[in-house]
Amino acid sequence: MSEQIVVTVRLFASLRAAVGADRLSLSLPDGTPVGAVWAHLPGTALPGDPPAGLRYALNHEWTLPGAPLHQGDEVALVLPVSGG
Amino acid sequence: MILLTAESLDLVALVAAVFNSEHGGTATFVGTTRREAEQREVVAIAYEAYEELARAELARIAEEAQARFGAAIAIAHRTGRVDVGHPSVMVAASAPHRAAAFSACRFGIDELKVRVPLWKQMIYIDGAEEWVDGRDRPA
Numbered sequence A: 001m002s003e004q005i006v007v008t009v010r011l012f013a014s015l016r017a018a019v020g021a022d023r024l025s026l027s028l029p030d031g032t033p034v035g036a037v038w039a040h041l042p043g044t045a046l047p048g049d050p051p052a053g054l055r056y057a058l059n060h061e062w063t064l065p066g067a068p069l070h071q072g073d074e075v076a077l078v079l080p081v082s083g084g
Numbered sequence B: 001m002i003l004l005t006a007e008s009l010d011l012v013a014l015v016a017a018v019f020n021s022e023h024g025g026t027a028t029f030v031g032t033t034r035r036e037a038e039q040r041e042v043v044a045i046a047y048e049a050y051e052e053l054a055r056a057e058l059a060r061i062a063e064e065a066q067a068r069f070g071a072a073i074a075i076a077h078r079t080g081r082v083d084v085g086h087p088s089v090m091v092a093a094s095a096p097h098r099a100a101a102f103s104a105c106r107f108g109i110d111e112l113k114v115r116v117p118l119w120k121q122m123i124y125i126d127g128a129e130e131w132v133d134g135r136d137r138p139a
Helices: A013-019 A034-040 B011-017 B051-069 B098-115
Strands: A004-010 A023-029 A055-058 A061-063 A074-078 B002-005 B025-032 B040-049 B072-078 B080-083 B087-095 B118-124 B129-132
Touching (some): A013 B129, A023 A034, B011 B072, B025 B098, B040 B072, B051 B087, B051 B098
Parallel strands (some): B002 B072
Antiparallel strands (some): A004 A023, A055 A074, B025 B087, B040 B080, B040 B118, B072 B087
16 A cells, blocks of 8 residues: 655635635645546535646646656646636 | 736836847737626736746746747736736837847747636626636536
């Protein structure tokens, strides 16, 4: 059985509003892929699969859904952007 | 110069930031909150940033503008509430000649809109609020 780790999840825009927090701590097995974080978000406001176009950042840099998480990592769920 | 701020934007400061006596042209773009969106009346847009990555991505855009166009570029974007008619984003680009300055300025705003983790929340005159972040489009 994998060692448990604690990671921080950053949330923005409608995700932040739906969860009711801009950051969460999650306890997950070491090596959990970034793309699996969605399924661990709390609340009933986020049913089903991740939205189309969701991207991920790991420790403030872009990453891919398969990247493994380790103790103390910070992962951000980045919805399609709309600045400008 | 890369700036994410909850304060009013200053175009003069942005132009000064790209001043170079070897550059003969400076182009600027100012984006403002428009009163109408999809036939609804808007009173303001609220912007939220993933600040760490937004700053890094804006800095990369500036480096790319330098490499592609030989331009110096400065970009400033608001966070928080921006009322109708007020600027939410400014880009200034200077280059030896005007064509490269225009190209770099356009590159800056176009890349910002697709790459930089910033989101807008529309605030309508009827009090409704709506995030523009793709969550209404299922996978």
